[in-house]
Amino acid sequence: MTDDIPTLRRILRDCRTIAVVGLSAEWHRPSNFVAKYLRQHGYRVIAVNPRYTEVLGERCYQSLADIAEPVDMVDVFRRSEDVLPIALQAIAIGAKCLWQQIGVMNREADARARSAGLDCVMDRCAKIEHARLFGGLHWVGVNTGVISAKRPVEFQHHHGRPNLQA
Numbered sequence: 001m002t003d004d005i006p007t008l009r010r011i012l013r014d015c016r017t018i019a020v021v022g023l024s025a026e027w028h029r030p031s032n033f034v035a036k037y038l039r040q041h042g043y044r045v046i047a048v049n050p051r052y053t054e055v056l057g058e059r060c061y062q063s064l065a066d067i068a069e070p071v072d073m074v075d076v077f078r079r080s081e082d083v084l085p086i087a088l089q090a091i092a093i094g095a096k097c098l099w100q101q102i103g104v105m106n107r108e109a110d111a112r113a114r115s116a117g118l119d120c121v122m123d124r125c126a127k128i129e130h131a132r133l134f135g136g137l138h139w140v141g142v143n144t145g146v147i148s149a150k151r152p153v154e155f156q157h158h159h160g161r162p163n164l165q166a
Contacts, residue, residue: 008121008124011097011119012130012133012134015072015097016072017043017069017073018045018072018073018075019046019048019064019074021075021077022048022078023048023049023055024077025060032056034077037127041134046067064092070093071090071095073096073098073126074090074099075126076099077104080100083106084106084108084109087112097120098110098118100124110122
């Protein structure tokens, strides 16, 4: 598992085309949140899910092998037991990184991808790591400047009474 901040930063800086395996078309699913976030931050996101023909307004591929363009990172939103064949496909298409999302940890897939020269990340979220390392942590008001403990002038008390005339 990659906990090394410089390595995570390099991966997220250099891997600009990301195939999201298991990307859901349902807006409330974590894979959809992550894909939207990555797109908003300049990444090319390619959907891979045999259940759909289109996700987020773009073609959705049945498998990694169907993608015609180079893929830098394979971001996996599948059960841990389903990751090994995905890792083997990632190796076969020449991906640079196998990223297993939070809760996804297939050590055999990780070892196979590492031995083939891929960077590997397990049990981490690309969205959270990008926000943490590149300053975009805006989830639920954190760091947005919207929530503040400082009262606006009109609500500051003057001699025990609110000053509403400011």
